[in-house]
Amino acid sequence: MGGQASESKVIDSFELRIEDVDSVDIEQLHALSISVGWPLRAEDLRFLREFGRGYVALDEIGRVTGSAMWFPHGEDFATVGMVITSPRLQANGTGQWLMQHVLADCQGRALRLNSTRAARRLYDSLGFQPVKTVYQCQGVVHLPAEPPTVPEGATVRALDATDLPAVVELDARAFGVARDVLIGKLFPQSVGYGLFRDGALTAFALCRPFGRGHVVGPSVAADDAEAIAVVRPHVLDHGGSFLRLDTHREGGAFAGFLARAGMPVFDTVLTMSLTREGVDAKAAATEGTVTYGLVSQALG
Ligand SMILES: CC(C)(COP(=O)(O)OP(=O)(O)OC[C@H]1O[C@@H](n2cnc3c(N)ncnc32)[C@H](O)[C@@H]1OP(=O)(O)O)[C@@H](O)C(=O)NCCC(=O)NCCS
Incomplete structure (x- = not known):
């Protein structure tokens, strides 16, 4: 070939504009989201966009180079998520x-939001205060070789549409806001x-398709034993498949159960x-009825 082995050229001078996230x-x-290694499916993003609002940054030829969204819960609360800048353009504001x-x-x-390590400085500079670590637990699950335990005096059954009001009420008590x-x-x-x-x-766990498989959340319970009793049937349903659960609960019987079921802390x-x-x-509640499984990191 005989040419120069290395050359350089400045290619970085272009303008971005901000548009409504619904415009793309x-x-x-x-x-x-794939460019930053996130496992979300197009369906997951469609759901977030149906429920939330926000912005994208576009370059001159309409390529999406950034996003930030918010998700309203009532009149005076929202969660924030989908905050992404393309790797090539990060640290430019x-x-x-x-x-x-x-x-x-x-x-x-x-x-309220859930910050990755990469975003911590951004949210610090905007005045966000740290609250609690979220443990992202996931893996291919199997039922641990231990007898199922349902707390004394309690029964566990599949939920149906008539249970929705009780689920909403329990979730609100734990999350601190009605969703x-x-x-x-x-x-x-x-x-x-x-x-x-x-x-x-008194406790429940929902599970839906999400990301690489299924996610358990929201899940609300009064203690680890109740939480295990409602999460266990989902592990049974998804034996041999990928399951994820994001939780604020640290250590204890619940974390032990997740690890034994094939869902150790991933991140x-x-x-x-x-x-x-004003x-x-x-x-969110920190004792009594508490959240054991987040809906997702974007939705809290
Ligand atoms: C987090 C992320 C959105 C930040 O976007 P960005 O366009 O790089 O952000 P900005 O250029 O506006 O920088 C914001 C702040 O973070 C700092 N920062 C940016 N990149 C950084 C890095 N790699 N390491 C440390 N600090 C960094 C900037 O200096 C700036 O600090 P300042 O506000 O004190 O000046 C981007 O890194 C990203 O998409 N990461 C992967 C996805 C992700 O983790 N999203 C967050 C979900 S909660």
Whole structure:
């Protein structure tokens, strides 16, 4: 060949513009999330977009180079997610720019998000405060060789449409905010198991197709034994397949059960919150009825 082995050329001078996230094809958003190694399916993104709002950054020829979304729960609370900048363009201020648009839309709302390590500095600089670590547990599952245990006086059964109001109420108690619209959308696409005492629902776990397989969430329970009792049937249903559960619960019997079932901790993220003047902070419950499984990192 005989030519120069290496050359250089400046190719980085182009403008980005911000548009509504609804303005692009779902495949473009999917390509963006794949570019940062996320396992979301196009269907998962379609669901997020149906439920949420937000922005994309586009280059001059319409390529999606960034995104940031928010998901309303009631009038004064939202979760934030899908905050992504293409690897080639990171550390140039795009993340900040997109988040400024989200924050402007969300005036009057307390915000909660789950921050990757890469995003921590971005959210710190915007005033978000750390709340708690999320353990992303996942793997190909199998039922541990131990007898099923249902807490005394309780029964576990599959949920049906008549259980939806009780699920919404229990989720709200644990999450700190009513998510009736979200749970109403998730319920028909999920299989659910509930734990009942004297006919009243005290714990539940929903499970739906997501990412590389299925995800268990939301799941709410009063203690590890209840949580195991409602998650166990999903492990049985998905034996030999990929299952994921994102939880704030640290150690203890529940974490032990997940690890023995083939769902060890794969990664961690950090839940962070931003309180706004005049808006209740909407903290999640830390004792009593608590969340054992997140809906997803974007939706909390
Ligand atoms: C997190 C992410 C969206 C940030 O986007 P970005 O366009 O690089 O962000 P910005 O250029 O606006 O930088 C924001 C801040 O992070 C800092 N930062 C950016 N990249 C960094 C890096 N690799 N390491 C440390 N800090 C970094 C910037 O210096 C800036 O700090 P400042 O606000 O104090 O000035 C981007 O890295 C990304 O898409 N990562 C992969 C997906 C992901 O983890 N998303 C977050 C989901 S919660």
